[in-house]
Amino acid sequence: MERLKQWQKKQLVLDYSYSGTTAKLAEVLQEQLGAERIKLQVTPTTFPNDMFAVAAMATDQIEHDQLPALTNQLPDLMGFDELYIGGPVWSGTVATPVRKLLQQLGDYQGIIKPFYTSSGTPGGYEQDFKQLLPGISVNVGLGLTASQLSNQMTLNQQLLSWLKN
Numbered sequence: 001m002e003r004l005k006q007w008q009k010k011q012l013v014l015d016y017s018y019s020g021t022t023a024k025l026a027e028v029l030q031e032q033l034g035a036e037r038i039k040l041q042v043t044p045t046t047f048p049n050d051m052f053a054v055a056a057m058a059t060d061q062i063e064h065d066q067l068p069a070l071t072n073q074l075p076d077l078m079g080f081d082e083l084y085i086g087g088p089v090w091s092g093t094v095a096t097p098v099r100k101l102l103q104q105l106g107d108y109q110g111i112i113k114p115f116y117t118s119s120g121t122p123g124g125y126e127q128d129f130k131q132l133l134p135g136i137s138v139n140v141g142l143g144l145t146a147s148q149l150s151n152q153m154t155l156n157q158q159l160l161s162w163l164k165n
Helices: 023-035 053-065 096-103 125-132 146-150 152-164
Strands: 012-015 036-039 083-091 109-120 141-144
Touching: 012 023, 023 036, 023 109, 023 125, 023 146, 023 152, 053 083, 053 096, 053 141, 053 146, 083 096, 141 152, 146 152
Parallel strands: 012 036, 012 083, 083 109, 109 141
Antiparallel strands: none
């Protein structure tokens, strides 16, 4: 796929991936943009290996406002014109490590473009994402499933279409 040229825009891809699916989308996105990328990290023992247990844990973290700490240092995000923020859909909502990042964006002045991966049921992910960023410009997101990511033609078409809009 031909790389899109985004002249005079400083862009950053930030993503959290529980299973590696979102990371695949983030890698392709980073390549197309020619942007920097930061993989959001939490302590390795934060989440269990069972996705159903993770969903229950995430619901509890949200209800009690006890989101997991991000363990990697982030640059000054105000220096970027566009932030592409990605993560998995957990029970129709934004994954808790991504929520933690969004809490840190209080006065961000640029544009945020969400991307996410799901098992096919994104639920209210985009609405949840936007509600977490009141007063910040959030574009329409790109949501894909693992099967869409494995089909290179579908991936290229959807990614290109999303990036052009």
